Amino acid sequence: MTWEIALVFGLIVGALVLFAWEPVSYDVTAMLVCGTLMASGILSPTEGLAGFSNPATVAIGCMFVLSEGLRRSGALDVVSELFRRLGRRSTWLALGTMMLVVGVVSGFINNTAAIAIFIPVVLAVSSDLGESPSKLLMPISFASMFGGVCTLIGTSTNILVSSIAEDHGQPAFGMFELAPMGLLFFAVGFAYLALVGVRLVPPRRPLEELTAGYGVHAYLAEVRVPEGSELIGRTLEDDATLDDLDLELVEVFDDEGASVGDARARLEAGSVLRLRGEPAEIQRLARRGDLELRPARTWADAELGEGRRTLVEAVVAPDSSLPGKSLAEVDFAQRFGAAVLGLRHRGEARVDRLADVTLRGGDSLLLTTRSGDERELERDGAFVIVSPIEAEAKRRAHMPVALAILAAVVGLAAFDVLPIVVTALCGSILLVLTRTLTSGEALEAIRWRVLFLLAGVIPLGAAMDRTGAADLLSRFLTDGLGELGPRVLLAGFFGLSMMLTNVVSNQATAALLAPVAIESGHALGLDPRPLLMAVTFAASLSFMTPIGYQTNTLVYGPGHYRFTDYTKVGTPLNLLFWALATLAIPWFWPF
Numbered sequence: 001m002t003w004e005i006a007l008v009f010g011l012i013v014g015a016l017v018l019f020a021w022e023p024v025s026y027d028v029t030a031m032l033v034c035g036t037l038m039a040s041g042i043l044s045p046t047e048g049l050a051g052f053s054n055p056a057t058v059a060i061g062c063m064f065v066l067s068e069g070l071r072r073s074g075a076l077d078v079v080s081e082l083f084r085r086l087g088r089r090s091t092w093l094a095l096g097t098m099m100l101v102v103g104v105v106s107g108f109i110n111n112t113a114a115i116a117i118f119i120p121v122v123l124a125v126s127s128d129l130g131e132s133p134s135k136l137l138m139p140i141s142f143a144s145m146f147g148g149v150c151t152l153i154g155t156s157t158n159i160l161v162s163s164i165a166e167d168h169g170q171p172a173f174g175m176f177e178l179a180p181m182g183l184l185f186f187a188v189g190f191a192y193l194a195l196v197g198v199r200l201v202p203p204r205r206p207l208e209e210l211t212a213g214y215g216v217h218a219y220l221a222e223v224r225v226p227e228g229s230e231l232i233g234r235t236l237e238d239d240a241t242l243d244d245l246d247l248e249l250v251e252v253f254d255d256e257g258a259s260v261g262d263a264r265a266r267l268e269a270g271s272v273l274r275l276r277g278e279p280a281e282i283q284r285l286a287r288r289g290d291l292e293l294r295p296a297r298t299w300a301d302a303e304l305g306e307g308r309r310t311l312v313e314a315v316v317a318p319d320s321s322l323p324g325k326s327l328a329e330v331d332f333a334q335r336f337g338a339a340v341l342g343l344r345h346r347g348e349a350r351v352d353r354l355a356d357v358t359l360r361g362g363d364s365l366l367l368t369t370r371s372g373d374e375r376e377l378e379r380d381g382a383f384v385i386v387s388p389i390e391a392e393a394k395r396r397a398h399m400p401v402a403l404a405i406l407a408a409v410v411g412l413a414a415f416d417v418l419p420i421v422v423t424a425l426c427g428s429i430l431l432v433l434t435r436t437l438t439s440g441e442a443l444e445a446i447r448w449r450v451l452f453l454l455a456g457v458i459p460l461g462a463a464m465d466r467t468g469a470a471d472l473l474s475r476f477l478t479d480g481l482g483e484l485g486p487r488v489l490l491a492g493f494f495g496l497s498m499m500l501t502n503v504v505s506n507q508a509t510a511a512l513l514a515p516v517a518i519e520s521g522h523a524l525g526l527d528p529r530p531l532l533m534a535v536t537f538a539a540s541l542s543f544m545t546p547i548g549y550q551t552n553t554l555v556y557g558p559g560h561y562r563f564t565d566y567t568k569v570g571t572p573l574n575l576l577f578w579a580l581a582t583l584a585i586p587w588f589w590p591f
Contacts, residue, residue, distance in 0.1 A: 002467065002468070004040075004042055004466075004468075004469075005469045008037075008460075008463050008467050011463075012512065015029055015030075015460075015508070016500070016503075016504055018032075019504035020503045020504055022324070024324065025324045026505055027449040027452035030452060030456025030508070033457065033459075033460055034048055034051065034459050034460075037459055037463050047462055048459050050459060051454060051455035051457070055163050055421040056454060057454045057458070058421050058424075059159050059420050059425075060156040060160070060450065060454065061446050062421070062427065062428040063156070063424055064445050064447055065431060065437065065445050066405070066428060068113070068437060068441065069402045069437050070109055070402050070406065071113060071117065072395055072402075072437055072441065073402035073403075074399055075402055076114070077117075079101055080101075080117055080118055083098055083101050083125075084121050092194075094125050094136065095135075095136060095193075096190075098118070098122065098136060098140050099140060099142075099143035100143075101118075102143045102147065103144065103150075106144040106145075106147035106148045106154060107147040107148065107150045107151045107153075107154045108153060108154070108406065109406075111147075111549075111550070111551050112318075112319070112550045112554065114144055115144055115384075115554050116384040116554065119386050119554065119555065119558055120387070122136045133559055134201055134202065134203060134560060134561060137559035138201055138552075138559060138561065138569060139193045139197065139198065139201075141551040141555045142189060142193060142197075143193075145542070146189045147182075147186065149178055149182040149541065150183060151175060151178065151179065152174065152175045152176075152177070152178065152413070156450065156454070157507055157540045158536060158540070160454065160511060160514075161173070161514050161536045161539075162420075164458075164461060164511070164514040165518070170529070170532070172419070180588050181533065181585060181588050184580065184584055185541065185580070189573060189577070192572070192576060193573075196572070197569050197573065200568050200569045201569055210311065210366055213344070213349070214342025214343070214349050214366045215349040216341045216342040216366065219277065219341075219352075220274065220276055221279075221293065222273065222274050223272070223282075223286065223293050224271070224272050224291065224292045225267050225269060225270065225271040225290075225291060225292075226291070228269075229269070231267045233267070233268075234267055235265060235266050235267065247275050247277035247281055248275065248276045248277060248339055248340070248355075249273060249339065250276055251273075251274045251339075252267070252271060252272070253271065253272040253273075254272075276339060276341055276354075278353070310370075310374055311366070312367045312368070312369055312374050312385060312387045314367060314385045315363070315383060315386055315554055316359050316362060316363045316364075317383060318361025318554070319450050320381050320382045320383070320449075321382065321449070322359045324359070325358065326355065326357060326358050326359070327340055327354055327356075328355040336369065336373075336376050336377055337369055337376055338367045338368065338369040338370075339367065339369075340354060340367055342354075342365070343357060343363055343365050345360060346546075346562070346563060362546060362553035364386075364558065381444065381445070386557075386558045395436060398434065401434050402431065405431060405434075408423070408427065409423040410423075450507070453508070454507055457507060460512065461512070461515045464515050470515045473519075474517075474519035474523055475523060477489065477520055478520050486524065486526055486530070486586070486591045489520065490581070490586065491578065491582040493513065493520075493534040493535055494534040494537070494538045494578055494582065495538075495578060497509055497513055497534065498577075500513070501539045501541075501542045501549075502544045502545045502548035503545065507539075509535075509539045510535060510536065510539040514532060514536075518531070518532065530586055530591055533585050534581060534585060538577075541577055543570030543573045543574050544570040544574055545563065545567070552566060
């Protein structure tokens, strides 16, 4: 083994550990891998940076824009409203309709965008039916994965593996080449969830009051500005009292109880400050003499959402810029005009030392925002709002345009008139030219962390080829499994991909194993297509953990799930798909 191969394997192991442990965000890990490959001389700068211009990276970025065009035009709202009406009739009808609708939509737009649209709808329907949201949210997450593996554009993984195949002299995937196997997965997965899976999901009902669910009562208090206080005539922007005591201002009221604003409001005698912080810090503030502590009380949701403020529950988007940052670093008041009241991480409420808590994708936050500014939380894709709030104004007149552009993107690629990267890029430009999206909205729609992840891991595949690491790994697999037959080797690739994607990024899993699958096929004189398909499907079908796929992460908080809920429901489904893939993939793609 040469030092180059040893370094590549060391980078792979190190990257997998960092992806799973997440001391830094996944895009930083990918860039670290890319930089190391160039610094070591294994790849030239041109080769190391080729991931940024790779057709897969460009196509995936454009698909984010196309998905946003559909959302802004209101096309997805029409679908969600249809589901809302049908779902109110019975739980079983809601479950079936929901999985079908989400699955179909996810075949053509970004899965995360689809789930973000449907979470509030599912919560409303479950409330109407008196059903636990946990019974419905996990199935729609799984259904989005079923739909995503039916088309080339259904997931970024499909596009990535197709690009890797082309780079290795293999034909690119057709738009609907995955559909026969994908629809089989969809049918079997649908039956499993309807007959077995929904019974394995525990009925986790949220408390009626969000404030109780987040345990904020002891951490909220009101203080009054008495006559003669030094704070009279000043604003809290000019005073460091709250910062010194690590307290956060929620709202300011006048002496008659009317909301007068935030830290910019000028204080008067009788003004009341609503604060969030540690009980000990609140007591310290009261002892300073400038403020009088009002009696402790139990807070209702309606009280915290009155006046100029709105109470909002939102989920941290896994691919936003927030994961890895502390609440203090984000500065919610400045960036979003919001105050954080509580946080739930992996189903557990976190109430103490909130400023020091590091955010993770899927964390649920209880926030108060200025009324009318709730949508600011969705800026840059930072949050998915799960509370019922006033609907965003949509450009309904542009709906036919958005649908026509998506149809053209899919149709031209399906009939091999143009590659998907060309149709997606032209479609994105047309959305801006037709004013379905502004250029700023198009840029904000792109999940830049995902693109940096792709740009970092694509060169890793090139380094594996260059150094012979892919050949060495393929020989190890073929020597161990190849003698048992190609189906066993296919099962090995599916199983390895399935296990990796449940703990690390699905794109990283695909970028790592796709070149090895191609080398293994060539080593045994087989068509590598079935092995590539095993990697493609397994990397996008992650059911066993809430961190293996972004849609699982998004429904984690709103569904009040525990980590083991995914293992209980998802493990049998993954094993079922493993057996199904081993039997059926060679039928559709013979060796």
